[in-house]
Amino acid sequence: MKKLYPRALEALLAVSRHEFVAGTDLAGSITGHSIPREDTVSHILDLMPEVEPDQVVMHVGGGAGYVAAVLSGLAQRVIYVERNDEVAEAARKRFFRLGKHNVDVIPRPIEEALGLDQLCDVVLCTTFLKDRAVVAPYLRDGGLLACLEGSAGPVPSLAMFEKRHGKLERVRTLGWVDFNRSSEQILIDLGIIDEQHLADAKQEAEKQNCRLLDLLRRKLNLEEIDLYKSLGRQRGMAFREGDELLNGLRPELFRRFSRTFLDLSRMIPVAEEQGKMVVATDDPDARTDQLERMTPNQSVECVLVTPTDFRRLWSALDLTVKGRHFVADHARHPESEREGEQGGGALLGDDQSKSNGHVSPYLVSVYEAILLDAVSEKASDIHIEQYEGRVRIRLRVDGDLHDLPQYQLSPREIKGVINVIKLRAELNIAEHRLPQGGRSRLQLANMAYDLRIQTQPSLHGENAIIRLLPQTGRAMTIAELGMSKHIGSRYQRLLDNPAGLVLVVGPTGSGKSTTLYAGLQTLADDGRRKVITVEDPIEYSIDNIQQTRVRTEIGFGFADAMRAFVREDPDVILVGEIRDQETALEAIRASQTGHVVLSTLHCNDAVDSLQRLYDLGVHPNSIAGELLAVIAQRLAKRICTHCRKPATPDPAILAELFPDGPPADFRCFEGKGCDNCNGRGTHGRVAIVEYMEVDSDIRNAISSQPPVGELRWRALDAGLVTMRDSALDHVIEGLIPLSELPRILPRERMAPEVRGGRRGSL
Template sequence: MKENTINIHQYEEVIAKVDRQHFVQNSQHELVIGRSVPSRELIQRCLAICTLPPSPRILQLGAGVGYAAAVLAGFGGHVVAIEKNAILAGVAREKLAGLGIKNIDFRIGEGNEGAPSAGPFDLILVSTPNISQHEKLWEQLAVGGQYICLERDKASHTVVVMYKNQGQHKIARTEHGYVDLAPSDDQVFVELGLVSPALLAKARKLADKNHTLIVDEISKFQHLDELKLYRSMARQYGIPLRSTEELLASADPSLFGQFSTAFLDHLQAIPLCIEGTSLVVACTQPGTPMREVQLVFPELTIEKVLVTPVDYRRLWSSLSRQAKDGRVAMEQKDTSAAGQDKDLLDSKPPDARMVAVYEALLLDAVADRASDIHLEIYHERVRVRLRIDGELRDLQHYQISRSEYLGLVNVVKLRAEMNIAERRLPQSGRAQVRVGDARFDLRVQVQPALHGEHVVIRILAQNSPLISIDSLGMSPMIAGQYRRLLNNPAGLVLVVGPTGSGKSTTLNAGLQLLADDTSRKVITIEDPVEYSIDDIQQVRVRPEIRFNFADAMRSFVRQDPDVVLVGEIRDHETALEAIRASQTGHIVLSTLHCNDAIDAVQRLFDLNVHPNSLASELLAVMAQRLAKRICEHCKYEALPDPQILKELFPRDPPKHFKAFIGKGCEQCNGTGTHGRVAVIEYLHLNAELRDGISQRIPMGQLRAQALDSGLVTMRDSALDHVVQGNIPLTELPRILPQERMAPEKRGEWQVS
């Protein structure tokens, strides 16, 4: 090395002195910083090939937040740094000023023109892929000056390339090895500015201890959901984030079958399809190395797409199943009558392919927040649907033949401990499944139909966080009344509605509040126990040993409880025991399947509850439905549907009536809605209503009396949600019967 040039040790000393974490730390979470902070190894690689005089003049293009510029300023006489993103440039100036660095001229601009007035330069370092025309910049090099950039070769590798000005308009090009621009391990989270190295080390330990993914532990620390974290990662490393549905539409299962599954699982990558001259590969980390994949397809460039771990598992299950199907000869369709269909799985264990289909279905359902899976067969057509936010949606990427469907039903039955030989009678069963840390209880119902058995699998999360009363979406008045009901010394409180209307969620929100009150004892009897709550004594019915709701209620009173929850009142015996428990000084919470608050009274009459007993013990009834919640990310005010307005306001609608809808965005998968909110009818009993119940007056009169006594109707609650922008106006005809859309008349009967 010549004495009048900077040696490698000087570069290393400067790199060691500049704190890279100072530039990685980012208080603006939406700011793209990841690729603007190159690794120390990359900077060292680039400088190691340089031969520079003391105090060189340096130009850097694509300076980002200034880390590379700070290193260059450590040995450069004068550094010109150019960055086109004004926000990044502002952050860079702030961070450089914090380190007291003054020999950097930081400019905002495209960089294609360079800085001719400040040259000639001994070194031009290009840190951005947006500059592909180099000729104008070469003209700004001093004789012997070096121009260093990153280029991609035919095999899609990133290569460090040097162009050297030899004078007389001659440029010499040399390549200096491959580099990976994104970390291939968990260091990527430090690069994103999401965690410090110390916090990453802590997350690694917890992930090893709990057998979880590091991304899950980081999400807990930073209160980020997985999807938001991966969107940030995709933005900052310039790799598109894709969903399972998008990728499966163009995926080629035969590509998956060309690789060892052990290799792909270790790599956390899935080859998807060939598009032109590119091989599309899905991976869970932006820095996943592609060298081995490239060896299989040397003539193609690799195009990475990012997927979340959940979507990765869904892709794996679906493509694994399809790859195996492709290696199995197509079965002949059975043209015999449906009653003569022979199930090939009757005499042997289920095919591994059908197990893979079942597991892929569960992963799809969990990832899409589905409450139910519906499997149906019509002649030779199989239909697979998920119920998401109360609405059934078809899964088109499951192409299942009739014979495969019979095998799939047997897999479901075996997992739910049912009799696979019985196909004439309905069957019920249960199973459990774990996805990562999340555990789910599956309630399975198999129903014989014209063309075969139909299956419904209800999915109940076991360890999801419980919803509080405040987050149920109740009005402040109803929420306050609910809390007051739980503090009563005795009485019966009912939450009513059809199946899937959120009754159990509302009751469990109350139980969570009771669990925090150490002065009272709470016991529940449920079928099944849907949510596990600490400090609550929970029991489930066991019909196989003749232990039902009524049996539990009789034994509970000897346990000295203050509050008793009965999962459902479904027969006279249970209703009688609930009334007796409230009469002996207990708060009793329960559910009924009926349509509205007044209908709950008639339902209890139908169960032979004495009118006087019901009138004395019933405190309140909450009837509810679930309406789709408007996505907060794409909500906007829209013109209300005139037909619905005419039903709601037969005379004239309010002058300033507002309605909102969702436009559809990434967060809601283009639906405009995300999640659901409870719409509640609230009936609080007073003396007049108790008299009406004890006299068993007609239900129409009782409702009119309830309206005069302050009944909060479901229409009132729904309109409040519409005006507040919680639900779209189009939800009202779905949750309200036609006769309840218009304002209801108050009491007009004669008292004799």
């Protein structure tokens, strides 16, 4: 802190800046000009003429009130002027709480008539004025105005004017005033974190060798876009989304600078227009002075992007630059292109690939960029497909497939990308005629993903499908699944049984594994029971659960694992899937010997699972004796909570759901579309469940092995919770849109089902 005259130093030390940032009220309206740093206020007081005890001082652009509070210790009276009513009211309350009774609050723009009863000796303006003459009527003759000059840049100057004969005359420039705050100071001012927790986070970031903002975002569970938009606004930086910048990227700008310099500076040149270079950064504190010295004939504008978009921009430019080298190399070596077209697997880089498996960095960049896009979109699957003369890359997000049009790859290039995928998954790159399956891992910061990879030959070349499974060490709990409380509590009770078989059924991609893992996570958190699993593959790694992978290549399948598990004193056994008679019989035997067995089946509904077990050769009496419950499910899109609104139901869907007319109080909702859901109106998915608990009536029916239709209505009479019932509950509660029902329910299940010969009431 600079050496101030004694009274100014005393006034500054008497006011704690923390008092003006402790709350999060109106944080978005407070900038560096509204609540300057303590050293900035000290600098302003040092630049200005000394304020006398009998003077009246006005502060224009009062903001949080910190500067006015300091001035109140120097002057007889302080007039605080702030155009934002809510900000001014918050400042008034702070002045009253701190006993600053010589501060008068005027909540209006300086351009309007203030109606002062006394002229001012000094006016300090820490905001930019279009016309400084508007201040003149409030100054006595000989009074001084200290106001900002120049552009609203990072470091404006403070100039002094004197009122002479009714007009303001310039006296001199007092000096530069830096209102900038670091991102750390902004986080404190926004009330996101306090000084102590920030200091602790700094130490942790140093130990983990990661950026402080990345660590804080993870620890405080902050939305990346919201955080960086707020930081950009506070730093006076324009915030841009990656999709806005991707289409207009200029690779020649990227090549103009050293990659090492750009990486260390956290800057990417993205555009050039009218003597100005636009650079993107994910560092709110980035400095452009070095870049400006490298481009003396251009000004530099810095725009803020999220770390995810920064990586996307870097990968896209890196991909483009390497792609041009790749094309140039193959133009010089056309024989390698012919080999690639003929053999597919030879397109790894050059002739050297045959001997040492060298992979073109360009092709690796393509694959990594696709993975990065998938992670940023929270996709569950990536589909890379080849058609005649074109390539299609799609992501599955919330159950729907979306194209990635930015990847305009030739069939020759995509063959190389698929070879990269195969190498990462340790598959045979020379085999193009048979499907292959494997897995690899992806590490992004502290987040790991297990990649399940399948390649499939087709008419025009190989396709690749990649499933992304985040490995957090935890799965969802039963409470987080989105089941109704009634069904969730019954599922929880099933896990407490001493023995029996619980099945979760549905088609591929219906969330069966997620539901089973939720049960496992509940057991892992409880810790009183030993749980063993056998899976193919292990989709989620869960702490405190003993998980085993099937190894068919060495003769270790589901049935082999089950026979071994019963000798290891488990309480609960999870079998990834019952695929054959041997596994089904071993699951039944394990439940008969005092274990709870959880597993999945591929079938359409709860009752259909019984027929599936009959077909696998399991005796009806064994099924009746051991089966505890069947949960059948589908996944429906969840309405975005940020843009949910009441909706008008589709008459065609209503007619199917309620042949006799809908209830008078029926309601439904939909998502309008917002930034949080990328305009889709839905965000995430929720399980729609059919729940059949096996009681004595159903056991008798199972033993007699009646037709499936008869089993269905007996289950309905015994209290089967149908998928239609669950879906309608979710529609009425506003969890899913009505339009999802035809997608998850077959036509014959849309209307109420017959229960014991009578139509149901729902």
